[in-house]
Amino acid sequence: MQVTRRVFTSGLAIGLAAPAVLRGASAQGGTIKIGQVVPITGPAAEAGKYAMAGAKLALEKVNKAGGVLGKQLEIVTEDDQTTNPGAVLAFSKLATNADISAFIGSIRSTQMHAMAPDILKNAKPTMFGGTDPTLTKLGNPWLFRCRPNDGYSGRVIATFGLDELKLKKWGIVHSTDAFGTNGAKALAEALEKAGVKPAIIQGYSNQSQDFTPVVLALKQAGIDVLGSYFTFENDLGIFARQLRQLGVTAPWVGSPSIVNVTALKLAGPALYNTYGVADYAEDSSPEAKAYADAYRAVMKVDPDNQSSWCYDAVSLLATAINKAGKTDPQAVREAMLSIKGYKGAEGEYNFDQNGDGLHGYNIVQNKSGKIAFAKHIEFKD
Template sequence: MTNFTRRSFTSALALGVAAPAFLRSASAQSATIKIGQVVPITGPAAEAGKYAMAGAKIALDEINKKGGILGKQVEIITEDDQTTNPGAVLAFSKLATNPDIVAFVTSIRSTQVHAMAPDIAKIAKPTMFGGTDPTLTKLGNPWLFRCRPNDTYSGKVIAEFGVKELGLKKWGIVHSTDAFGTNGMKALESSLLALGVTPVAIQGYANQSQDFTPVVLALKQAGIDIISSYFTFENDLGIFARQLRQLGVNAPWVGSPSIVNTTAIKLAGAALNNTYGVADYAEDSSPEAKAFADTYRSIMKVAPDNQSSWTYDGMHLLAVAINKAGKTDPAAVRDAMLSIKGYKGAEGEYNFNANGDGLHGYNVVKNVGGKIEFAKHIEFPA
């Protein structure tokens, strides 16, 4: 085989010296309940990964303070998903080899959850996730539990809010022609049709358009009184928002989540004042959301967002379900999870349906001079 170098000798020696310590801590750890977390520690989403870990950690401290799970203290073991799909699969399989881990909190990215799903089915232990692709809970994988509302609800909520709350009927929809924008537009259109409203203008655009004048003029000519949008990139959103206001269209605007994100508000500035957006986490949507925000802010010194709120809820839901089951047996925990009704988390009220979807509504928030304020929560039956 390879050369036996001095370095490998010293590392083997170090390992030998350290091994008893590891073994000791391993035997001590079996006295705790272990939960595995797959999270981006490196890669483009590393920043968001910090938030996800903080959310889970806050829940962990709260659970342990209240006596832990089944009378044992709880511990989180994290693995880095490198913000990639192969990384997520690798991280999950590393955690899966640890037989002490009873459940998992995984990714907010739908594609990563898709990538890990076969392994999750194989290991057969309850797994919380945050991706919003509706198909994830329809894979026939009984171990997946979603802690955010799936994408079918965003169109429903936008339609419901615009038609019933604002009372507006002449809809103009602007959407990116990519998969996200087109699917969003279709979901919104069918939600509107269900409410008896046919959109008067539907305008697709290709990502990275430099000019939206034709789109704005088409909306104007159609005589719209409300705009809705599915933008993929914030720079497109910013250019459109400015041109819309410059060309004198001041109709109310209810957009997909990207309209209320920090980058979009920074780019578009005043052009997005008084617009509405849907958001799964809103600080003022409930006392539970507010309480989480206060704790989070005191620790992290920044405002919380949905990167941390769902991992916070995911940890708490696992604690509730395992305590309810009275044991860590996966099948028993799964049944207990599915029987959770009316659990009030930071994201909203959890009522799991048979597919494993916990949340069934969205918050509508309003941009008031660059600050995001809670407007209304719209809930649908599970």
């Protein structure tokens, strides 16, 4: 017993010292580095895996084409543990590495809010995927969004439902986290602008085990079309099944999670014939198709928006740095803003002064488990 205790404690001491030794080994010049904050643990770890794969595909493409400024590109990742403090620590850890020229942030808006002060202080271009519209209105010049923001997704859902489906009695279901709340708000505003008041707006908190009360409320409101903002696929799966079981058959236009790979697998037939807004849709452009083929070859699953924006982010950074001719942050920023009509996997990038690169969405439909491109809706403002 005594021996075990001593062995244990000395082992602990060695364990605590080792990382410091290891850390010294990796600092090497000769490459241009991009830091990526990504969930490797926690609830979003799955999405993190896709994000890293997307970034890596772009990395390989860029390096095969000769790299950046004649050097090879390298991605350094840090785990954000799917928490806000984790994201702040991960980013500030990357930020201490002066060799890193630019960053890829998070797809989660609250994490971007948490990191924003550090990003501003660090003053290097940071690409991100969080779709909360306010993020690009913080007055932070270093934020560049590689996905269309929720202001657009709400408008696209509303436009599609009103103009294409010609339905007016709306129900909206949303997660009460930042993403869901803001998305639902944007959708409701877009509907009201068109003179339609939603029949019911219903929030739920993440990781609910049951949606019966929500579904019954929708049923009672007698909706003929449903708009939704779901954050986690398991919630979406449970909801979709209960919705159909309890006999609500109204057409459904959902936020991007409704067409992602995990949701399709979990919900199965319950999601057939639903529509989703998708920033990434395989058939929306030749670039998207090419990305899909490359991704499938490596990952053996269909690509979705968790990875495509990271792919574009790396490609855009490489383009901007090459265009600037140096890694000076201000020069890269200006180069990024001057990029016009760049065709990425997600769509056509035209960065505005706020840092929003995309200004429209695709509408896709789930046809018996296969995602089919339906329509692209682009806004000029």
